[in-house]
Amino acid sequence: MNATVGVWLDPGMASFPDKWDDGTDLGSPSYQVHWYDERTAIIRQALHTNFEGPFLYLLLGSERALLLDTGTGHIDLRAIADDLLAERDLSLVVAHTHGHGDHIGGDAQFSDRPDTVVVGTSQADVASYFQLADWPEQPGEYDLGGRVLDVIPIPGHQGSDVAFYDRASRLLLTGDSLYPGRLYVPDWTSYRASMRRLADFVADGNAPDWVLGAHIEMTDQPGQDYAMGADVHPGEHQLQLDPAVLTELADALAEAGPEPQHLRRDHFIVVPR
Numbered sequence: 001m002n003a004t005v006g007v008w009l010d011p012g013m014a015s016f017p018d019k020w021d022d023g024t025d026l027g028s029p030s031y032q033v034h035w036y037d038e039r040t041a042i043i044r045q046a047l048h049t050n051f052e053g054p055f056l057y058l059l060l061g062s063e064r065a066l067l068l069d070t071g072t073g074h075i076d077l078r079a080i081a082d083d084l085l086a087e088r089d090l091s092l093v094v095a096h097t098h099g100h101g102d103h104i105g106g107d108a109q110f111s112d113r114p115d116t117v118v119v120g121t122s123q124a125d126v127a128s129y130f131q132l133a134d135w136p137e138q139p140g141e142y143d144l145g146g147r148v149l150d151v152i153p154i155p156g157h158q159g160s161d162v163a164f165y166d167r168a169s170r171l172l173l174t175g176d177s178l179y180p181g182r183l184y185v186p187d188w189t190s191y192r193a194s195m196r197r198l199a200d201f202v203a204d205g206n207a208p209d210w211v212l213g214a215h216i217e218m219t220d221q222p223g224q225d226y227a228m229g230a231d232v233h234p235g236e237h238q239l240q241l242d243p244a245v246l247t248e249l250a251d252a253l254a255e256a257g258p259e260p261q262h263l264r265r266d267h268f269i270v271v272p273r
């Protein structure tokens with residue numbers, strides 16, 4: 001593992017890159033960092049380091065920083081985080097959108113980091129740390145210092161899945177439960193209920209600007225995905241989804257009924273497992 005220097009983009013005012021480096025070129029950096037705003041960094045693990053190529057999020061509050069997911073463990077995320085947090089007097093909390101290996105693979109890199117908490121990955125660990133009573137019915141609140149996140153349990157894809165709504169940036173982070181790609185659903189009943197609850201949360205006076213997931217597996221052509229583990233990603237779908245897509249997903253799941261169904265829509269594909 002080496003601390004490859006990635007592509008650093010200028011901090012922007014709430015902006016996405018016009019085009020992400022998909023990182024399929026072996027000669028490209030092992031990661032890309034984009035500052036969405038001055039306190040929100042989006043880190044993309046290059047696809048050449050692992051076919052999952054997940055997106056990770058670093059949110060800075062006035063007291064602590066939250067790193068959401070640690071990727072597959074194939075990049076030196078510790079060095080990246082240390083760089084991004086340098087000269088900021090913040091403790092670090094490492095938490096996860098869910099407990100799959102491509103989202104927790106770098107956890108061990110943080111085990112000896114000073115002033116750092118690595119939240120466990122079981123449902124009980126997550127519920128305990130974020131004080132989520134009555135899982136999965138009740139959202140919780142988590143304060144980074146002047147930056148409150150709503151933590152919303154959304155099991156169905158894995159089991160300890162949570163969405164984070166950042167009231168400051170108005171970003172809704174959905175992990176593998178909603179992103180432009182194949183949404184794998186082992187627990188259909190829980191997933192249907194979770195996406196409805198999340199859609200209701202948004203309808204209930206919360207107004208995210210964007211929904212951000214953890215992967216891009218679709219092209220910019222409606223309903224078209226890449227083959228699993230594709231070597232190249234020409235014409236990628238953008239990372240950010242309009243919140244209306246969450247409503248579309250919840251409605252599609254409701255319409256599909258209690259029996260698992262394969263659903264292909266413009267911006268997501270639901271794949272029962």
Ligand SMILES: [Zn+2]
Nearest residue numbers: 098100158176
């Ligand atoms: Zn997953």
Ligand SMILES: [Zn+2]
Nearest residue numbers: 100102176214
């Ligand atoms: Zn994943």
